[in-house]
Amino acid sequence: MTALVTRGLTKRYDGVNVVDSLDLTVNHGELYGFLGPNGAGKTTTIRMALGLIFPSGGEVELLGEPMFRRGRDHALRRTGALIEEPAFYRFLSGRRNLEAFARAGGDGEEARRRLSRIDEVLEQVGLSPAGDKRVKAYSQGMRQRLGIALALLGRPEVLVLDEPTNGLDPAGMREVRLLLRRLADGGTTVFVSSHLLAEVEVMCDRVGVLSRGRLVAEGPPGNLRGGAEHLRIEVGDPERAAAILRALAGVAGIEGEGRVLRVHLDGANPAQVNAALVSGGVAVSALVSERDTLEDVFMSLVEGSGVQG
Amino acid sequence: MFRVELMKAWRRWRTYLLAAALGGIPVLIVIAVKLSPPTSADSGDAPPFLFQILRNGLFAPLTGLAVIQPFFLPLAAGLLAGDAVAGEAQAGTLRYLLVRPVARTRLVLGKYGAAMALLGLLLLWVVGCGAFWGGVVFGFKPLPTLSGTTLSVAQASLRILAAAGYILLGVSGIAAIGVCISTLTDSGPGAIVATVILGITSEIVDQIPNLRVIHPYLPTHGWLAFTDLFRFPVEWGGMRGGVLISAAYTAVFLTVALVSFSRRDVVA
Numbered sequence A: 001m002t003a004l005v006t007r008g009l010t011k012r013y014d015g016v017n018v019v020d021s022l023d024l025t026v027n028h029g030e031l032y033g034f035l036g037p038n039g040a041g042k043t044t045t046i047r048m049a050l051g052l053i054f055p056s057g058g059e060v061e062l063l064g065e066p067m068f069r070r071g072r073d074h075a076l077r078r079t080g081a082l083i084e085e086p087a088f089y090r091f092l093s094g095r096r097n098l099e100a101f102a103r104a105g106g107d108g109e110e111a112r113r114r115l116s117r118i119d120e121v122l123e124q125v126g127l128s129p130a131g132d133k134r135v136k137a138y139s140q141g142m143r144q145r146l147g148i149a150l151a152l153l154g155r156p157e158v159l160v161l162d163e164p165t166n167g168l169d170p171a172g173m174r175e176v177r178l179l180l181r182r183l184a185d186g187g188t189t190v191f192v193s194s195h196l197l198a199e200v201e202v203m204c205d206r207v208g209v210l211s212r213g214r215l216v217a218e219g220p221p222g223n224l225r226g227g228a229e230h231l232r233i234e235v236g237d238p239e240r241a242a243a244i245l246r247a248l249a250g251v252a253g254i255e256g257e258g259r260v261l262r263v264h265l266d267g268a269n270p271a272q273v274n275a276a277l278v279s280g281g282v283a284v285s286a287l288v289s290e291r292d293t294l295e296d297v298f299m300s301l302v303e304g305s306g307v308q309g
Numbered sequence B: 001m002f003r004v005e006l007m008k009a010w011r012r013w014r015t016y017l018l019a020a021a022l023g024g025i026p027v028l029i030v031i032a033v034k035l036s037p038p039t040s041a042d043s044g045d046a047p048p049f050l051f052q053i054l055r056n057g058l059f060a061p062l063t064g065l066a067v068i069q070p071f072f073l074p075l076a077a078g079l080l081a082g083d084a085v086a087g088e089a090q091a092g093t094l095r096y097l098l099v100r101p102v103a104r105t106r107l108v109l110g111k112y113g114a115a116m117a118l119l120g121l122l123l124l125w126v127v128g129c130g131a132f133w134g135g136v137v138f139g140f141k142p143l144p145t146l147s148g149t150t151l152s153v154a155q156a157s158l159r160i161l162a163a164a165g166y167i168l169l170g171v172s173g174i175a176a177i178g179v180c181i182s183t184l185t186d187s188g189p190g191a192i193v194a195t196v197i198l199g200i201t202s203e204i205v206d207q208i209p210n211l212r213v214i215h216p217y218l219p220t221h222g223w224l225a226f227t228d229l230f231r232f233p234v235e236w237g238g239m240r241g242g243v244l245i246s247a248a249y250t251a252v253f254l255t256v257a258l259v260s261f262s263r264r265d266v267v268a
């Protein structure tokens, strides 16, 4: 079964498709990284997936239930979410907040199960000592942890987390990564958005890259990087070297940073590059073949930096 | 939803401030009357009940109700109903309630129910504070009605509770308007202020003779009819009208709130 499916999902704001014909499929039990620069449409997609905002077109299915029909509540009950940032009643303690959200959904068996898990989830996010403090007095990282605790409270089959490591210290980030990995290994589906490539790369089974509301790439982090390689070359005269290489067949592109050039190859091999430079009279002090990182792929996919919108 | 709302109110300073302000009013009245017994000469511009409170502690809760109604009641309705959904939106907790999930209909109705319950508790609190301090300072005696007959202490107490009940029904329309405004904005204070202003404007318009044609349709028009409970025999006409108007406002504005909220994008 698939945990989350979107078909042709579109959201238009002021005539612009902020999410544009998005087709996503997140399988049961996988840890899916949803990557994209600021303004790419990640949060908007997540809001539609959880039924908070209505799509301009297309559809969403969460745990097999169409989001904008009757079965949605059944699906939402089995889902935990962190949307954009955590939000709590500031005048209540962390523990009482979890209690309030547990009870708000009704007072049956399900609410009781959530109530009985409060200590456990506080422990899981390392918040046990601060559970009885008012949220007013929490640091940003503590609020973030409480947000994750709330998402975990219902022992969800699907976790939808929008930038869960936002505001966490490095140790906290690592804890969260390990926690998500552990949950996914235990069968929970985790859909996590991020702009932190390194984070997504080390923990996710599959990554989708969103740019201007469109999915521009998708696959396991390893595949996404592909076999693409580039050469890192240190030379005495970078301008001359660039001119020589531009004339060489099988070179796809050259970027320079001072005396270091990054040469993307498309057919040529490192030996040919070296030979061409040396015969052209350029002193080569270092030549290393490097695999493209996810960052390289990402930057080329999302076309530069800055806010999208 | 409803129970959680009461739990939240219980742990909020605001609730106690409101209770202190409202409960303090009958107490202030008792103190004021005790310190400077009004003579019949200057009772002309004092509220009608104020003169007789001197002789009877039962007047304290009744005067308390009459005094809080024009201003503090719309204020309380604004704070409780106006903030109901908008306050959650502003805090960001609205989206977490909706994905919990709390059905949108249940959320709006639960919020309205909780606001009404708290308004009812506040009114009881005012009656309680007035009865306690009025009783301690002046003692209870049979209550003269506006028609010259008297009510026994037990009968009068029942009528005072009935008056509180009628006042609660009277404010239900304003509370529904408040909840409706609350679903349309993400600003808690904005919705509170809008609700209070609408309530008070309605009362002001109700005082302008030139606008007499619309008076019967104002949500606050029937508010003072609770005094008819203290006539002999009781005149039901004014109160029946007041209840009908409140019911109409409640039905219309709750429907608008439910419909608009059910298709609104929740981005806050």
Ligand SMILES: Nc1ncnc2c1ncn2[C@@H]1O[C@H](COP(=O)(O)OP(=O)(O)OP(=O)(O)O)[C@@H](O)[C@H]1O
Binding pocket: A013, A014, A018, A036, A037, A038, A039, A040, A041, A042, A043, A044, A045, A195, A308, A309, B267
């Ligand atoms: N309510 C709204 N009205 C108008 N435009 C909106 C609204 N919400 C989002 N947008 C626009 O939609 C685009 C996508 O926003 P979204 O919040 O989904 O981005 P994001 O990928 O989550 O970015 P970030 O990484 O900064 O969180 C942005 O250009 C934003 O300006």
Ligand SMILES: [Mg+2]
Binding pocket: A042, A043, A044, A084, A162
């Ligand atoms: Mg976002």
